[in-house]
Every structure is written in C-alpha cells, then in structure tokens.
Amino acid sequence: MDLLTIIVVIIYLMLVGYLGYQGYRRTKTASDYLVAGRSVHPVVMALSYGATFISTSAIVGFGGVAANFGLGLLWLTFFNIFVGVFIAFVFLGEPIRRMGHHLDAHTFPELMAKRFDSKFIQIFCALVIFLFMPLYAMAVIVGGAEFIVSIFHIPYDAGLYIFALIVAAYVIAGGLKGVMFTDALQGAIMLVGMLILVACTYYTLGGFTAAHQALTDMSDLVPKGLTAIGHQGWTSMPKFGWASPGDAPAAAAQYNLWWIMVSTIVLGVGIGVLAQPQLVVRFMTVKSRKSLNRAVVVGGVFILAMTGVAFVVGSLSNAYFHRNEVIPCQLVNEQALLDPGADGAGRLTPVALEASAETKARAKAFVSYRLPGETEENALRYVLKTPGMVIRRGENGGLDQIEPHLISIARSITVGTTMKGNTDTIVPIFVGSAMPKWFGIIFLMSLLSAAMSTLSSQFHTMGTAVGRDIFEQITHRHSRHSVLITRLGILVGLIAAITMGKLVRGNIIALATALFFGLCASSFLPMLLGGLFWKRMTRVGAISSILVGFLGSTFWSVFINAKTAGGLGFCMALTGKATLIPSWASPTWAVVDPLIVSLPISLLVAVIVSLCTKPLTASHVKYCYGGIKSE
Amino acid sequence: MWGIEDPGIVACYALCIAASVLCVVYGFINWNRGDVLVKKEDVDWAKEEKEEIEDAL
Known part of the structure; x- marks a missing residue:
C-alpha cells in the first residue's frame, strides 16, 4: 500500500468516525425519534433505507x-425505483407501519403471525429467513471481498x-443498533461516489x-457463447x-438470455424487494406517512x-476496456502462462518453471506486470x-x-478465475483501472459502507428470526x-455466509441475490399483501400460500431451472437427468425463474383457499386493522 | 437515439429517469400531507424495539 492510499484511508476513516460520532450523539436510533415524538x-x-437496500451485491x-449482458439490465433499475421505492413507500409503507405498531410486531414473521393469529407462520417464516438469508449475506460479503482483492491485490481467501x-x-x-444517521452518512458517501x-x-x-455509440459499434465483439443464447449487443x-x-439444443438456446435477464434478474429482484423481511421492518421505524412521502423524493x-449508474457503467466498461484502457506498468513477462487445470475449465493458476510439458501445453498465455x-x-x-x-516498452x-x-x-x-471469466470482478477492475487511485480507495470505502449497512440489517433479521421468532415462540x-x-x-x-463465499467464488453474487429475493417473493408476498389489504384472507389461506410458494420455488430451483439444478446437483443425483422437463414441454422452461411460476400459483392458492375456508373472527380482523383504520 | 439502437433500451433508460422524476414530483406534492399524532402504541413499539436491540448487544 503506498503513502497516498494510507493517507486517503486515514482521512476517510477519521471523517466518517467523527461524523458518525457526532450524528450518533445527537440523533441516536430511529426508535429514539419515535419515543420523543419527533x-x-x-x-x-x-438514505438509510437506500443504504440497507443497496449493497455491494447491486453495485x-x-x-x-x-457488463456481460448489457444495458437491458436497466429494466431492473426501473423496477427498483418504481416498485422498490414508489410502490413500496407509497402503498405498503404506511399500512405496514400502522399494523406493526398496532399489533406490537417487531419482525416480519411476528407481524404476519399476529395478523393471521398463527404461531406456525412465525416459526416457518423465521426458518426460511434463517436458512436462506445467509445466501444473500454471502453475496454482499463476496462483493466486498472481490473489491478488496482487486484494489489491494491480495489472495481472494485473504480478502x-x-x-x-x-x-x-x-x-x-454496535452496527445492529440501526443508527439511522450513520446509515444515512454511508448512503450519502455512496451517492457522491x-x-x-x-x-x-x-x-x-x-x-x-x-x-x-462506442458500445453499439462493438456488437460484433460479443463472445460466441453469449450470441448463442441470444445476446445481440450491449445496447440491445x-x-x-x-x-x-x-427444438434442437442450439435453436432452443437462442432465447435463454432474454428469460434469464427478464425473469431472474429483472422480475426476481425487482419484485422480490417488496417481500424482503429487513426492509419491511424499516417501514415500522418511521413516524408517519408524511415521512414516507418525503422520503420518496430522495x-x-x-x-x-x-443501480442505474452501476448498470450503465458496467455496460460501458466494455467500451473503456476495449478502446481506452492503457495500463502504465512494469512488464514482468510477455508470455506468462496460467494453467486452467486438466479439464481446461478449472481455476487458473500460474505455471511454475518446472511444470510438466503437458501442463505448459494446455496453459493459456497472459502478460504479467506490476503497477508502479x-x-x-x-x-x-x-x-x-x-x-x-499492444505492448510498448518504456524508454529511458x-x-x-x-x-x-x-x-x-x-x-x-485472471489468476483464480476460470477461462469463462468472473463478472463479479469487472466493476472492481474497471474502477481500479479507469479511475484515479485515490478515487478507487474512496469508492472502496463507500462500497464497504454500503455492504456494512446491508449486512447489519441482514444479520439483525437473522438473529431475531432465531431468538424472537423461533426460540421465544x-x-x-x-x-x-x-x-x-x-x-x-x-x-x-455469519459463519455460513463466509463458508459459502469461500466455496463458490465466481459469477455468484447476482445469482445468490436473485435466488433469495425470488424465494422471499414467492413465499411471503401473497401473504403480506393479503395481510395488509384483504380482510377476507384466512389463516389457512396464508399458510397454504407460504407453503406452496416456498415448496414450488424450491422444487423449481432444484429440479427444473437448469442453472440452479445443475449447480446444486440433487436432480442429477436422484434422477440421472439435468432437469425434469419432459420432452413434450418447451426447453425454455429450464431458464425460467422459479418466481415466474411459483408466485402466481402462490397468489392463486392464497385467494382460492381463503375463499373456501373459515374466516378469522370479525373481532380479530377488526383489531388487526384498527391501526390502519384509525387514520 | 442517444447512440442506442434498440428502442427497448432507450425506453427503459427513459423510464428509469421518468420513475425517479415521478418519485420527486410525488414527494414534493405530498410534502406536508399524511402527518399523524404519535400515539401511545407508537411510543411503546419504539421503546420495545430499542430495548430489544440493546438486549441483543
């Protein structure tokens, strides 16, 4: 680490420490505001909601x-803003806040359990959160680690x-205290960065x-593997x-990318945000609808x-790397060899001088260098x-x-990834290469801030799921x-998240996040919406929808979706097939996200079962909606 | 338009900005609406939340 880096880090930490301390002394937690009636x-x-919502995973x-799929990912930004902010703040925030306070619920499972008068709902929701949220936490931790690895150039495990x-x-x-001011400070730093x-x-x-235009002109450079699944350029x-x-496999595969992008990334994450347990709790900490109305602006x-900037910059990084990137460095070896392993698809490792001829023959050529x-x-x-x-030797x-x-x-x-590349490292490499070094460090700090605020609310949610929702019940x-x-x-x-992060490096952040968001939406969203807006929804209806959503989503991930079923391996082990899609069905089903199938079914089940079963007592329903009605 | 060939991408770029503008306009129009008195249940909720978080620490 050079002197400039150390100075920037120290100044940054002192500034954040000072402002955080000042803010903490004066404003304390969100609950303090409410107690004081302010x-x-x-x-x-x-900003604090945003800092909880957005993390290294998104950026x-x-x-x-x-960077891989192109500007089409901006559809996710549209959903993030329209669904994740507008719909969530304007339509869900106030009912959640009122019902939460009225029923004295402090966690998402508790809110649903009290609304439907069911201990099972509380324990089941908490189990889903506790078992699967480490997946999302892992995505956030890996995002931070990849950035540290890229900036400080240390081994991945160390990062x-x-x-x-x-x-x-x-x-x-004390990160659990949910000190809104420090969260907001982190949000502000991210915004500027x-x-x-x-x-x-x-x-x-x-x-x-x-x-x-530069990006549009590069559409002929899209790798063959991506054009085969329907990639038509980064601006299409x-x-x-x-x-x-x-259909023959090649013909069938040409629509895969559209379905991956739209069903898994855009809809899975874009809709899934509504049923995120840690964000639901955030709404309970505000004082009134007025606060929510004003917060919509920011x-x-x-x-x-x-996310808009991350996706635009990610896509444009192709144009930068292809046209503009110049690495001023000290060349070490113009023919450095990296070994992709015996099957040609393993992790790349540097080839030692004394390596066998066979290893050298299959190795790929790289240029190795050091930065000044x-x-x-x-x-x-x-x-x-x-x-x-192009390589230019420095003169004099x-x-x-x-x-x-x-x-x-x-x-x-590069070292540690496979010849397929690792999308998780692209933004860190771009920031390290295209931006001045001091900015890279500041950006790292703002990313770490983003990760911290998200992680602290994730771990708080996991902890209360076990302590309050399971153990106490x-x-x-x-x-x-x-x-x-x-x-x-x-x-x-924490241990589960870190262990997974160690085991599955590479192209994992977005997938893990999308899986968790999709699972939450399928399992919780019909129950949450029904609980807030449909008085006729019954306990059995809620339980049926949560079970159908969860089991449907899990079944689809394990046995149908080619990517997740292949990664998990259970389908192959149990049935000898990669996916269970029958020959009479379209092969495109294999790339459709679990959410697309299980959320509508879960919604339908919630409605039909509720209409067929005994409603909750009128007095209980009246009590639940008392808080909302009293406006 | 804007160096982007696919109208679908131009549309989503514009929709992202439009959605942000919608948030800003909505927020400003309703800036002073929706104020409510803090009730005892709100204060009790906040006190318990505070205690629970402090317990957890």
Whole structure:
C-alpha cells in the first residue's frame, strides 16, 4: 500500500468516525425519534433505507452482470425505483407501519403471525429467513471481498477473511443498533461516489451519446457463447422468443438470455424487494406517512444513482476496456502462462518453471506486470494476451504500457478465475483501472459502507428470526437465553455466509441475490399483501400460500431451472437427468425463474383457499386493522 | 437515439429517469400531507424495539 492510499484511508476513516460520532450523539436510533415524538429527517430516512437496500451485491454483482449482458439490465433499475421505492413507500409503507405498531410486531414473521393469529407462520417464516438469508449475506460479503482483492491485490481467501472480520467487528460493536444517521452518512458517501463514477465514465468515453455509440459499434465483439443464447449487443435487448418442444439444443438456446435477464434478474429482484423481511421492518421505524412521502423524493433519486449508474457503467466498461484502457506498468513477462487445470475449465493458476510439458501445453498465455509502486512478488497482475494487444516498452527507464483491447468479461479472466471469466470482478477492475487511485480507495470505502449497512440489517433479521421468532415462540418466554440465542443465530449466519463465499467464488453474487429475493417473493408476498389489504384472507389461506410458494420455488430451483439444478446437483443425483422437463414441454422452461411460476400459483392458492375456508373472527380482523383504520 | 439502437433500451433508460422524476414530483406534492399524532402504541413499539436491540448487544 503506498503513502497516498494510507493517507486517503486515514482521512476517510477519521471523517466518517467523527461524523458518525457526532450524528450518533445527537440523533441516536430511529426508535429514539419515535419515543420523543419527533420525525426522522426524510433525507436521513430515505438514505438509510437506500443504504440497507443497496449493497455491494447491486453495485459489484449486478454491475458485472450488466457488463456481460448489457444495458437491458436497466429494466431492473426501473423496477427498483418504481416498485422498490414508489410502490413500496407509497402503498405498503404506511399500512405496514400502522399494523406493526398496532399489533406490537417487531419482525416480519411476528407481524404476519399476529395478523393471521398463527404461531406456525412465525416459526416457518423465521426458518426460511434463517436458512436462506445467509445466501444473500454471502453475496454482499463476496462483493466486498472481490473489491478488496482487486484494489489491494491480495489472495481472494485473504480478502474474504479480512472483510468478514471487519463485518464481524462492526456487527458486534454496535452496527445492529440501526443508527439511522450513520446509515444515512454511508448512503450519502455512496451517492457522491457513484455520481463521480458515472460522470468520469461518460467523460472518458467522449460524452453521453458517443459512449453509447462506442458500445453499439462493438456488437460484433460479443463472445460466441453469449450470441448463442441470444445476446445481440450491449445496447440491445436479447433475442425474445419461446422454443418449441423438440427444438434442437442450439435453436432452443437462442432465447435463454432474454428469460434469464427478464425473469431472474429483472422480475426476481425487482419484485422480490417488496417481500424482503429487513426492509419491511424499516417501514415500522418511521413516524408517519408524511415521512414516507418525503422520503420518496430522495429514495427515487438515490436508487437511480446506485443501480442505474452501476448498470450503465458496467455496460460501458466494455467500451473503456476495449478502446481506452492503457495500463502504465512494469512488464514482468510477455508470455506468462496460467494453467486452467486438466479439464481446461478449472481455476487458473500460474505455471511454475518446472511444470510438466503437458501442463505448459494446455496453459493459456497472459502478460504479467506490476503497477508502479508495487514491488512484492505477490503483486503480479495478469491480463489475457490476444493478437490485438499492444505492448510498448518504456524508454529511458520510463514505465511500460499495455493496451489490452479486451471486452470486460475477457478482462476479468485472471489468476483464480476460470477461462469463462468472473463478472463479479469487472466493476472492481474497471474502477481500479479507469479511475484515479485515490478515487478507487474512496469508492472502496463507500462500497464497504454500503455492504456494512446491508449486512447489519441482514444479520439483525437473522438473529431475531432465531431468538424472537423461533426460540421465544417455542419456549414461551423472553429471557437472557433468547438474547444468547439471537447472538448465536448471528454467529451461525455469519459463519455460513463466509463458508459459502469461500466455496463458490465466481459469477455468484447476482445469482445468490436473485435466488433469495425470488424465494422471499414467492413465499411471503401473497401473504403480506393479503395481510395488509384483504380482510377476507384466512389463516389457512396464508399458510397454504407460504407453503406452496416456498415448496414450488424450491422444487423449481432444484429440479427444473437448469442453472440452479445443475449447480446444486440433487436432480442429477436422484434422477440421472439435468432437469425434469419432459420432452413434450418447451426447453425454455429450464431458464425460467422459479418466481415466474411459483408466485402466481402462490397468489392463486392464497385467494382460492381463503375463499373456501373459515374466516378469522370479525373481532380479530377488526383489531388487526384498527391501526390502519384509525387514520 | 442517444447512440442506442434498440428502442427497448432507450425506453427503459427513459423510464428509469421518468420513475425517479415521478418519485420527486410525488414527494414534493405530498410534502406536508399524511402527518399523524404519535400515539401511545407508537411510543411503546419504539421503546420495545430499542430495548430489544440493546438486549441483543
């Protein structure tokens, strides 16, 4: 780490520490506001909601996916703003707040359990949260770790452990308090960081239209693997269609990308946000509808500046890497070899001098270099060598220059990833390469802030799921034991998230996030909407919808969706087939997200079963809606 | 338009900005609407939330 980096980090930490301390002394927690009868400042409320909502997962993970799939990912930004902010704040926020306060519910499972008078709902929801939220937490932690790895150039495992330690320290030292001011401060830092990033990116590429045009002109460079599944360029939507049963694999695959992008990424995450347990609780901490109305202003702009910028910059990174990237460095080896393993698809590792001829024969050519100021042997960086690459040797002891002329996914291929590339590293590499070093450090800090605020609310939700929703419901008491169980729940969740992050590096952030969001939507959304807006919804209706949503979503992930079924491997082990799609059905079903099938079924089941079963007593329903009615 | 060939992408780019503008306009129009008195149940809720979080720490 050079002197400049150290100075920037110290100044940043001192500033955040000072402002955080000042804010904490004066404003304390969201609950303090309510106790005092005052209102949280709307900007603070919106930024803190935004900082909980947006994390390294959205910026690093989905930004990398945009680099691969293109600007079509902006549909997710539209859903994030329209559904995640407008619909959520305007239509769901106030009923959730009123019902939560009226029923004295402090967690999502508790709210639903009290609304439907069912302990089963509370325990089942809490189990789903506790078992599956580590998946989402893992996505956020991996996003932070990939960035640390890229900026400080340390091994992935070391980056993961360092970040996990920071997270653990933050959560234990008080991150759980949900101090809105520090969350808002982190949100503000992210906002400034992202605005600088998008301005610099457009400026570097010659302006708004010129940058897009450069990307449009590159459509012939889309890798064959992507064109085969319907990629038509980074400024076009993928090819849309629905394969017929019996279509040849190549013909059937041409619509896959559209369905992956729209069903899994755009709808899975875009709709799934409505049923996120940790965001539902956020609404309970505001004072009134007025606070929510005002927060919509900042929320809408904030999300545009976060995911909108991440997806635009992610896509444009292709134009930057291909046209503009120049790496001033000290060349180490123009023919450095990386070994993809015996099957040609494993993790790339540097080939030692004494390696066998067989290993050298299958190795791929890279150029290795060091950045100025980095001297240690482990500071070697690698970039894929292609015929288009230009290498200029520095004269009179000056720096050498590499012009890789690669697209983003090819640029992401380096030690530790496979020849398929790793989308999770694209945004970190882009920021490290295209932005000044000091900005990279500030950006890292703002990303870590984003990750922290999201993670602290995730771990809080996991902990209370175990302590309050499961343990207290089973033992019927609140005691020191439940506090201990809450802490244990947090610890187990943290260890599970880190272990998964260690095992499954590469193209995982967006997938894990989408899986969790989709599962939440299928399982919880019909019950949440019914609970808030449909008095006729019955306990059996709610339980049926949650079970059908959860089981349907899980079944589809394990046995039908090719990506998840292949990754999990149960389908192959149990049935000997990659997916259970029958030959008379369209092969496109294999790329349809579980949400598309299980959410409508879960909704339908909620309605039909409710209409066929005994309603909750009129007095109970009246009591539940008392809070909402009394406006 | 804007260097982007596919009208679908132009539309979603514009819709993102339009959705943000909608949020801003809605928020400003309703800036002073929806104020309610804080009731005892709101304060009780907040007190319990605070205690629970402090317990957890």
